[in-house]
Amino acid sequence: MxxxxxxxxxxxxxxxxxxxxxxxxxxxxxxxxxxxxxxxxxxxxxxxxxxxTGAREDFDLPLASDGTEFQKKVWAELQHIPFGETASYGDIARRLGYEPVISRAVGAANGANPIPIVVPCHRVIGADGTLTGYGGGLDKKRILLALEQPGLF
Structure with a gap:
Protein backbone atom coordinates (compact mmCIF):
# COMPACT_ATOMS: atom_id res chain seq x y z
CA MET A 1 0.00 0.00 0.00
CA THR A 53 -9.80 24.85 -7.94
CA GLY A 54 -13.08 24.44 -9.85
CA ALA A 55 -11.48 22.89 -12.95
CA ARG A 56 -12.96 19.40 -12.45
CA GLU A 57 -16.49 18.18 -11.75
CA ASP A 58 -16.04 14.41 -12.10
CA PHE A 59 -13.27 12.01 -11.18
CA ASP A 60 -11.77 9.33 -13.39
CA LEU A 61 -9.80 7.11 -11.03
CA PRO A 62 -9.77 3.34 -10.49
CA LEU A 63 -11.45 2.74 -7.14
CA ALA A 64 -11.50 -0.20 -4.76
CA SER A 65 -14.97 -1.19 -3.66
CA ASP A 66 -14.47 -3.18 -0.48
CA GLY A 67 -17.78 -3.27 1.34
CA THR A 68 -21.04 -5.15 1.56
CA GLU A 69 -23.17 -5.52 -1.56
CA PHE A 70 -25.57 -2.90 -0.18
CA GLN A 71 -22.74 -0.44 0.53
CA LYS A 72 -21.38 -0.94 -2.98
CA LYS A 73 -24.84 -0.19 -4.44
CA VAL A 74 -25.11 3.00 -2.39
CA TRP A 75 -21.57 4.12 -3.26
CA ALA A 76 -22.22 3.50 -6.96
CA GLU A 77 -25.42 5.55 -6.75
CA LEU A 78 -23.60 8.42 -5.04
CA GLN A 79 -21.48 8.76 -8.15
CA HIS A 80 -24.65 9.53 -10.13
CA ILE A 81 -25.44 12.67 -8.09
CA PRO A 82 -24.35 15.46 -10.44
CA PHE A 83 -21.79 18.06 -9.43
CA GLY A 84 -23.49 20.96 -7.68
CA GLU A 85 -26.61 18.96 -6.80
CA THR A 86 -27.74 17.12 -3.71
CA ALA A 87 -29.98 14.17 -2.91
CA SER A 88 -31.57 12.95 0.30
CA TYR A 89 -31.00 9.56 1.86
CA GLY A 90 -34.57 8.68 0.87
CA ASP A 91 -33.87 9.75 -2.72
CA ILE A 92 -30.92 7.36 -2.83
CA ALA A 93 -33.08 4.54 -1.41
CA ARG A 94 -35.76 5.14 -4.08
CA ARG A 95 -33.18 5.27 -6.88
CA LEU A 96 -31.95 1.87 -5.74
CA GLY A 97 -35.49 0.46 -5.77
CA TYR A 98 -36.07 0.50 -2.01
CA GLU A 99 -38.67 2.24 0.10
CA PRO A 100 -37.49 5.51 1.67
CA VAL A 101 -37.93 3.87 5.07
CA ILE A 102 -34.44 2.37 4.67
CA SER A 103 -32.90 5.82 4.52
CA ARG A 104 -31.05 5.10 7.78
CA ALA A 105 -29.34 2.10 6.16
CA VAL A 106 -28.43 4.36 3.23
CA GLY A 107 -27.04 6.85 5.73
CA ALA A 108 -24.94 4.15 7.39
CA ALA A 109 -23.57 3.03 4.01
CA ASN A 110 -22.93 6.65 3.06
CA GLY A 111 -21.02 7.16 6.31
CA ALA A 112 -18.91 4.07 5.64
CA ASN A 113 -17.71 5.41 2.27
CA PRO A 114 -13.91 5.06 2.38
CA ILE A 115 -13.27 7.37 -0.59
CA PRO A 116 -15.00 10.67 0.20
CA ILE A 117 -14.98 13.55 -2.28
CA VAL A 118 -14.23 11.22 -5.21
CA VAL A 119 -17.32 9.17 -4.23
CA PRO A 120 -19.38 12.25 -3.35
CA CYS A 121 -21.06 11.32 -0.08
CA HIS A 122 -21.00 15.03 0.79
CA ARG A 123 -23.84 15.55 -1.72
CA VAL A 124 -26.32 13.63 0.47
CA ILE A 125 -28.41 15.78 2.77
CA GLY A 126 -31.43 15.38 5.03
CA ALA A 127 -34.96 15.04 3.62
CA ASP A 128 -35.75 18.54 4.89
CA GLY A 129 -32.78 20.00 2.99
CA THR A 130 -30.52 20.42 6.01
CA LEU A 131 -26.96 19.28 6.31
CA THR A 132 -26.64 16.01 8.19
CA GLY A 133 -23.67 14.05 9.44
CA TYR A 134 -20.43 13.79 7.52
CA GLY A 135 -17.35 11.74 8.41
CA GLY A 136 -15.11 14.76 7.96
CA GLY A 137 -17.45 17.03 9.92
CA LEU A 138 -20.22 19.36 8.79
CA ASP A 139 -17.77 22.22 8.28
CA LYS A 140 -15.99 20.21 5.56
CA LYS A 141 -19.29 19.14 4.02
CA ARG A 142 -20.40 22.77 3.86
CA ILE A 143 -17.12 23.80 2.18
CA LEU A 144 -17.35 21.00 -0.41
CA LEU A 145 -20.95 21.87 -1.27
CA ALA A 146 -20.07 25.57 -1.49
CA LEU A 147 -17.22 24.73 -3.89
CA GLU A 148 -19.76 23.05 -6.13
CA GLN A 149 -22.62 25.50 -5.76
CA PRO A 150 -21.73 28.79 -4.08
CA GLY A 151 -24.47 30.06 -1.80
CA LEU A 152 -26.15 26.66 -1.43
CA PHE A 153 -25.43 26.41 2.31
Whole structure:
Protein backbone atom coordinates (compact mmCIF):
# COMPACT_ATOMS: atom_id res chain seq x y z
CA MET A 1 0.00 0.00 0.00
CA UNK A 2 1.20 3.50 -0.80
CA UNK A 3 -0.06 6.78 0.58
CA UNK A 4 0.17 10.43 -0.36
CA UNK A 5 -0.51 13.44 1.82
CA UNK A 6 -1.89 16.57 0.23
CA UNK A 7 -3.14 19.89 1.48
CA UNK A 8 -6.61 21.09 0.47
CA UNK A 9 -9.17 23.78 1.35
CA UNK A 10 -10.67 21.33 3.86
CA UNK A 11 -7.36 20.44 5.50
CA UNK A 12 -4.84 17.70 5.02
CA UNK A 13 -5.90 14.63 3.05
CA UNK A 14 -4.17 11.27 2.90
CA UNK A 15 -4.83 9.26 -0.26
CA UNK A 16 -4.28 5.50 -0.08
CA UNK A 17 -3.65 3.21 -3.04
CA UNK A 18 -3.11 -0.52 -3.38
CA UNK A 19 -2.80 -2.80 -6.39
CA UNK A 20 -3.55 0.01 -8.84
CA UNK A 21 -6.72 1.20 -7.05
CA UNK A 22 -7.52 4.13 -4.79
CA UNK A 23 -8.61 2.48 -1.55
CA UNK A 24 -9.27 5.39 0.82
CA UNK A 25 -9.04 9.10 1.45
CA UNK A 26 -8.61 10.20 5.05
CA UNK A 27 -9.44 13.64 6.44
CA UNK A 28 -7.32 15.60 8.89
CA UNK A 29 -4.05 14.05 7.80
CA UNK A 30 -1.44 15.84 9.87
CA UNK A 31 1.77 13.93 9.20
CA UNK A 32 3.22 14.74 5.82
CA UNK A 33 5.44 11.71 5.30
CA UNK A 34 7.54 11.13 2.22
CA UNK A 35 6.21 11.47 -1.31
CA UNK A 36 6.43 8.03 -2.83
CA UNK A 37 6.76 7.97 -6.58
CA UNK A 38 3.41 6.55 -7.69
CA UNK A 39 1.65 7.49 -10.94
CA UNK A 40 -1.79 6.65 -9.51
CA UNK A 41 -1.28 8.86 -6.46
CA UNK A 42 0.08 11.60 -8.75
CA UNK A 43 -3.11 11.37 -10.83
CA UNK A 44 -5.38 11.31 -7.77
CA UNK A 45 -3.66 14.38 -6.34
CA UNK A 46 -3.91 16.15 -9.71
CA UNK A 47 -7.63 15.42 -10.03
CA UNK A 48 -8.38 16.44 -6.44
CA UNK A 49 -6.43 19.68 -6.93
CA UNK A 50 -8.43 20.37 -10.09
CA UNK A 51 -11.66 19.72 -8.20
CA UNK A 52 -10.70 22.11 -5.42
CA THR A 53 -9.80 24.85 -7.94
CA GLY A 54 -13.08 24.44 -9.85
CA ALA A 55 -11.48 22.89 -12.95
CA ARG A 56 -12.96 19.40 -12.45
CA GLU A 57 -16.49 18.18 -11.75
CA ASP A 58 -16.04 14.41 -12.10
CA PHE A 59 -13.27 12.01 -11.18
CA ASP A 60 -11.77 9.33 -13.39
CA LEU A 61 -9.80 7.11 -11.03
CA PRO A 62 -9.77 3.34 -10.49
CA LEU A 63 -11.45 2.74 -7.14
CA ALA A 64 -11.50 -0.20 -4.76
CA SER A 65 -14.97 -1.19 -3.66
CA ASP A 66 -14.47 -3.18 -0.48
CA GLY A 67 -17.78 -3.27 1.34
CA THR A 68 -21.04 -5.15 1.56
CA GLU A 69 -23.17 -5.52 -1.56
CA PHE A 70 -25.57 -2.90 -0.18
CA GLN A 71 -22.74 -0.44 0.53
CA LYS A 72 -21.38 -0.94 -2.98
CA LYS A 73 -24.84 -0.19 -4.44
CA VAL A 74 -25.11 3.00 -2.39
CA TRP A 75 -21.57 4.12 -3.26
CA ALA A 76 -22.22 3.50 -6.96
CA GLU A 77 -25.42 5.55 -6.75
CA LEU A 78 -23.60 8.42 -5.04
CA GLN A 79 -21.48 8.76 -8.15
CA HIS A 80 -24.65 9.53 -10.13
CA ILE A 81 -25.44 12.67 -8.09
CA PRO A 82 -24.35 15.46 -10.44
CA PHE A 83 -21.79 18.06 -9.43
CA GLY A 84 -23.49 20.96 -7.68
CA GLU A 85 -26.61 18.96 -6.80
CA THR A 86 -27.74 17.12 -3.71
CA ALA A 87 -29.98 14.17 -2.91
CA SER A 88 -31.57 12.95 0.30
CA TYR A 89 -31.00 9.56 1.86
CA GLY A 90 -34.57 8.68 0.87
CA ASP A 91 -33.87 9.75 -2.72
CA ILE A 92 -30.92 7.36 -2.83
CA ALA A 93 -33.08 4.54 -1.41
CA ARG A 94 -35.76 5.14 -4.08
CA ARG A 95 -33.18 5.27 -6.88
CA LEU A 96 -31.95 1.87 -5.74
CA GLY A 97 -35.49 0.46 -5.77
CA TYR A 98 -36.07 0.50 -2.01
CA GLU A 99 -38.67 2.24 0.10
CA PRO A 100 -37.49 5.51 1.67
CA VAL A 101 -37.93 3.87 5.07
CA ILE A 102 -34.44 2.37 4.67
CA SER A 103 -32.90 5.82 4.52
CA ARG A 104 -31.05 5.10 7.78
CA ALA A 105 -29.34 2.10 6.16
CA VAL A 106 -28.43 4.36 3.23
CA GLY A 107 -27.04 6.85 5.73
CA ALA A 108 -24.94 4.15 7.39
CA ALA A 109 -23.57 3.03 4.01
CA ASN A 110 -22.93 6.65 3.06
CA GLY A 111 -21.02 7.16 6.31
CA ALA A 112 -18.91 4.07 5.64
CA ASN A 113 -17.71 5.41 2.27
CA PRO A 114 -13.91 5.06 2.38
CA ILE A 115 -13.27 7.37 -0.59
CA PRO A 116 -15.00 10.67 0.20
CA ILE A 117 -14.98 13.55 -2.28
CA VAL A 118 -14.23 11.22 -5.21
CA VAL A 119 -17.32 9.17 -4.23
CA PRO A 120 -19.38 12.25 -3.35
CA CYS A 121 -21.06 11.32 -0.08
CA HIS A 122 -21.00 15.03 0.79
CA ARG A 123 -23.84 15.55 -1.72
CA VAL A 124 -26.32 13.63 0.47
CA ILE A 125 -28.41 15.78 2.77
CA GLY A 126 -31.43 15.38 5.03
CA ALA A 127 -34.96 15.04 3.62
CA ASP A 128 -35.75 18.54 4.89
CA GLY A 129 -32.78 20.00 2.99
CA THR A 130 -30.52 20.42 6.01
CA LEU A 131 -26.96 19.28 6.31
CA THR A 132 -26.64 16.01 8.19
CA GLY A 133 -23.67 14.05 9.44
CA TYR A 134 -20.43 13.79 7.52
CA GLY A 135 -17.35 11.74 8.41
CA GLY A 136 -15.11 14.76 7.96
CA GLY A 137 -17.45 17.03 9.92
CA LEU A 138 -20.22 19.36 8.79
CA ASP A 139 -17.77 22.22 8.28
CA LYS A 140 -15.99 20.21 5.56
CA LYS A 141 -19.29 19.14 4.02
CA ARG A 142 -20.40 22.77 3.86
CA ILE A 143 -17.12 23.80 2.18
CA LEU A 144 -17.35 21.00 -0.41
CA LEU A 145 -20.95 21.87 -1.27
CA ALA A 146 -20.07 25.57 -1.49
CA LEU A 147 -17.22 24.73 -3.89
CA GLU A 148 -19.76 23.05 -6.13
CA GLN A 149 -22.62 25.50 -5.76
CA PRO A 150 -21.73 28.79 -4.08
CA GLY A 151 -24.47 30.06 -1.80
CA LEU A 152 -26.15 26.66 -1.43
CA PHE A 153 -25.43 26.41 2.31
Missing amino acids: TTRWMDSPIGGLRIHAHAGLITAIDFDARVRGTRAADPLLDEAERQLTEYF
